[in-house]
Structure formats: C-alpha cells, structure tokens
Amino acid sequence: MNWNHLQRDFERYLKLERSLAAHSIDAYLHDVGxxxxxxxxxxxxQQPSAVSYDDLRSFVEELNHLGMSPHSQARIISGIKAFYHFLLYEKVMDTDPTQLLEAPKLGRKLPDTLDYHEIVTLLEAIDHSTPEGQRNRAILEVLYGSGLRVTELVELxxxxxxxxxxxxxxxxxxDKERLVPIGSDALKYLRIYLEEVRVHGKIARGHENYVFLNRRGKHLSRVMIFTIIxxxxxxxxxxxxxxxxxxxxxxATHLLEGGADLRVVQELLGHESITTTEIYTHMDRDYLRQVMKEFHPRS
Known part of the structure; x- marks a missing residue:
C-alpha cells in the first residue's frame, strides 16, 4: 500500500484507537509527511515498507542539514517511530526499520519560573477598573492557583x-480528564469575573459554556493568553x-519548595509519567542549595 493510503489509516488509528487530540494527530501526520x-x-x-534503516539515517542527516534543532528532530523521529509501530501492528510490515534509530541526545532544560514576589508584581500590574482587567486577574489566578496548561484554561x-x-x-x-483543586484566591477572583463581569457581556452562540470570553463573546484563544501575559x-x-x-x-516549583510530595504534584499537573514531573526536583535542589548557602554558618 502507498504512503497516502497508510497515512489515512494511521490518522484513523490515532483518532479512534488512541483517542489523541486533534493537534497531536496533526503533529504525527506532519512528521510522517x-x-x-x-x-x-x-x-x-513509493511505499513506507521500502524504507530501510539506512534510508532513515539519511533522512535524519537531512533534518540536521536543514538546521532543525535537536528537540525538533527528536519529535519528528518519535512520530515516525509511532507510524512504523502502527504498520507492524497492522501487519503491513514484518520488521521495524526504526528499531535502531536514535534521536539526538537532549539536555533537560529547566523551565523558567517566577518567584512569589514576581507573581504578586504581575497581578498588581493589572488594571482592575476594566472588565478585561477583572477577567485577566481571574485568568492569572487560575493559571497559578491550579497549574493548568494554557489549552486547559481556554477550554475550561x-x-x-x-x-x-x-x-x-x-x-x-x-482528552484525559482530571479533577484539580482551585486555590481560594483563584476561586475568589473567578467568582468576581463570572458574577460581575461575564454576566454583563454579550456571549456568542455556541460559546455559552466557556468560562473566559473575549470582547466579541467568544472563548479566548491560546495566542490571546500569551499576549495578555x-x-x-x-x-x-x-x-x-x-x-x-x-x-x-x-x-509546581512552589509546591515542591513548600514540601509537597512529588506524586501529588504529578497528579495535579496531569503528567502521565513521574519522570516528567521530576524536572521540578532539580529546581527544588537549587532552592535548597541556595538556602544552605545563605543560612548555614559553614557554607
């Protein structure tokens, strides 16, 4: 079977059997494309089954030649591996040419964080005299008070x-659901927005159930949240x-610095693997090292 036919089958598999979100499916199809x-x-x-391990190595060399970052190369290789695993699963192929294919080694980059003082400074910079300001305060309080991803926020x-x-x-x-506690401050400002601002604005048809709306009454986009911040x-x-x-x-960092259990933080963030959450323990160690240096008499 040719590429186009198998890519359509792969798309159906990702959608129906793996229940992936639309943007994840698009990423896989882009990589295979x-x-x-x-x-x-x-x-x-003309067929995926004709591609060998050496061909894949040539493909990776081409990605490197095009100047793609190691992270981009790793993501593409991951998508291609998933595609060939699917072909094995469907018995289109007997062997997997990606089995020995290695992604570039990636260093674990610690994410940027804000300390509590910086969080407060940002919140105090909001103009609370406008409807948008009240909405934006609720947005930032929910992001910080519940640790939501931006997509989870705009789809709330x-x-x-x-x-x-x-x-x-x-x-x-x-599309995995989870229950997340919301802090008292976040809940307070969310209530103010809902009861004093949102009820007075126009709401576009089909957007009645979304929490955060723009001036046209439609739910906010991810880009708009980035712009606001x-x-x-x-x-x-x-x-x-x-x-x-x-x-x-x-x-996540402030929870761990305060003594929260790593497994609890994993559950709150919705991480499937605890290794994803463990990156924050490195940040916690930096904080502990700083405290040791500041306050221990022999440091």
Whole structure:
C-alpha cells in the first residue's frame, strides 16, 4: 500500500484507537509527511515498507542539514517511530526499520519560573477598573492557583467548575480528564469575573459554556493568553521571558519548595509519567542549595 493510503489509516488509528487530540494527530501526520516527501523525492520509494534503516539515517542527516534543532528532530523521529509501530501492528510490515534509530541526545532544560514576589508584581500590574482587567486577574489566578496548561484554561467550561468543593474538572492531553483543586484566591477572583463581569457581556452562540470570553463573546484563544501575559510582564517590568506555561512551572516549583510530595504534584499537573514531573526536583535542589548557602554558618 502507498504512503497516502497508510497515512489515512494511521490518522484513523490515532483518532479512534488512541483517542489523541486533534493537534497531536496533526503533529504525527506532519512528521510522517516529511519522511513521505523525502522518500519519494530523494529516494524514489513509493511505499513506507521500502524504507530501510539506512534510508532513515539519511533522512535524519537531512533534518540536521536543514538546521532543525535537536528537540525538533527528536519529535519528528518519535512520530515516525509511532507510524512504523502502527504498520507492524497492522501487519503491513514484518520488521521495524526504526528499531535502531536514535534521536539526538537532549539536555533537560529547566523551565523558567517566577518567584512569589514576581507573581504578586504581575497581578498588581493589572488594571482592575476594566472588565478585561477583572477577567485577566481571574485568568492569572487560575493559571497559578491550579497549574493548568494554557489549552486547559481556554477550554475550561462553566459546567466544570465545582466551586462548592473547590475543584475544577479539566481535559488534558489525550482528552484525559482530571479533577484539580482551585486555590481560594483563584476561586475568589473567578467568582468576581463570572458574577460581575461575564454576566454583563454579550456571549456568542455556541460559546455559552466557556468560562473566559473575549470582547466579541467568544472563548479566548491560546495566542490571546500569551499576549495578555507578555503585555503584563512589560508593564510590571519583569525581564524574564514568560508565558502561560511559566505559571504552571511556578505552581509546581512552589509546591515542591513548600514540601509537597512529588506524586501529588504529578497528579495535579496531569503528567502521565513521574519522570516528567521530576524536572521540578532539580529546581527544588537549587532552592535548597541556595538556602544552605545563605543560612548555614559553614557554607
């Protein structure tokens, strides 16, 4: 079977059997599409089953030649591995040419965080006299108070707020649901926004259940959340390169610095593997080292 036919089958498999989100499926198909074009144009191979390990090595060398970062190369290789695992699963192939294919070694980059003083400085930079300001305060409080991903925030529904017990139901990666506690301050500003601002604005048809809306009454985009935070950082005089994810990183780091159990933080963040959460323990160790240096008489 040719590339196009198998890529359509792969798409159905990702959607129906693995229940992946649309953006994840698009990423996988993009990665396979890169190999497809390389195999046909450079190698003259019209079928995925004709691609060998040496062909894949040539493809990776081409990615490197194009100047792709190690992280981008690793993601593409991961997508291609998933595609060939699918072909094995469907018995289209008997052997996996990606079995020995290695991704570039990646250093674990510690994410940027804000200390609590910087969080407060950002919040105080918001103009609370405007409806947008009240909304933005609620947005930042929820990001920091619950550690949500930006997609989880913009997709948050009114029906998923359980204010009486202090929990949010969020849909994370792979459409997996989890319950996340919401802090008292975040809940306070969320209530102010909902009861004093949102009820007075127009709401576009089909967007009635979304929590955070723009001036046209439609739910906010991810890009808009980035823009709000970038503009606030400039206003507050914070020089760090921050994004919505910075609040999630800060949420996790501050919990660990306060003594929270790593497994609890993993559950709150919705990480499938604890190794993803463990990156924050490195930050915690830096904090402990700093405290030791500052306060121990023999340091």
């Amino acid at each position: 890169l190999l497809h074009r390389f195999a046909e144009k450079e190698l003259g191979k 529904k009114l029906s998923n707020i359980y204010a009486d017990v202090g929990f949010l139901r969020v849909v994370g990666k792979g 970038k503009q606030l950082a400039i206003k507050a005089g914070i020089k760090k390169n921050i994004s919505p994810h910075t609040f999630r990183h800060s949420f």
